Amino acid sequence: MTARLLIGAGAMGGAMLDGWAAEGRSDLHLWDRRAADRAGVARLTAIADAAALPRPLAVVLAVKPQAAPEVLAALRSQLRPGDLVVSVMAGVGLAALRRGLGEGPDLVRAMPNLAAALGRAVVALSASPALPLARRAEAMALLRALGALVWVEESEMDAATALCGSGPAYFFRLAELMAQAGEAAGLPATAARQLAAGALISAGALAQTADVADARRAVTSPGGATAAALARFDHEGRLAALTAEAVAAAAERAAELARELETLTP
């Protein structure tokens, strides 16, 4: 069985550890210079300890992109041929990972979201076309406990980040605003928050069983309350335009993170 080393156990890395905990694995290792100890996870005292870990080894990189140069430089000499490195860092491309880590390890990029903690993420994956199928299968085995897996081209990864990595925050923002609007419409604050969050949970549950456009149509009685609200959202295409602008901004920020990385040196 492939041993796992997670580097960076903040919000995203911690969610992955929670997702993996459900698999009951005993071969999880962690390097983080700050995060707290976790039950069932062996903590390295330094990244140099990675060299002594059992092989084969899968390393998951979940530090901020800005920490990548330092972490890649420290990890490079600890890796062995045949190691697999999976990076969930937004905007850090395969070419930058290869430059930082050298020719030794096989590389996969993954973009999960925080629902990984519950095994309910959707994870975009990309790799070089030259990566053998067996290695792709290993990456999928590593990530399967976190949720659904979707392979994309590397050139599509920033757009995928804008949808699946950042996407949950857009729905949370809408639920926050719905709660405020519900309060303005006369509900007590607590009930407004419960009902708005409840609607989000209900929509997520329904989206698991139906195409989202079909689910929307099923909720929307002709001439009813939902139609009145959707007409406002869609007036002159404004929600479509705003959503396109927001998703493009997230994708552009991911691309910008990559450009900033080019200027950082370890």
Ligand SMILES: NC(=O)C1=CN([C@@H]2O[C@H](COP(=O)(O)OP(=O)(O)OC[C@H]3O[C@@H](n4cnc5c(N)ncnc54)[C@H](O)[C@@H]3O)[C@@H](O)[C@H]2O)C=CC1
């Ligand atoms: N937060 C999210 O919803 C998602 C985040 N990501 C990606 O995951 C990565 C981590 O993001 P978050 O967990 O949100 O950040 P975070 O700041 O919560 O966690 C980063 C962790 O890395 C550790 N760290 C920083 N520098 C280090 C170093 N040199 N050596 C060892 N550990 C170090 C920190 O102590 C911290 O625990 C980012 O690259 C982000 O793009 C991807 C998908 C979703």
Ligand SMILES: O=C(O)[C@@H]1CCC=N1
């Ligand atoms: O906001 C970010 O940059 C990270 C990547 C996707 C979600 N969180």
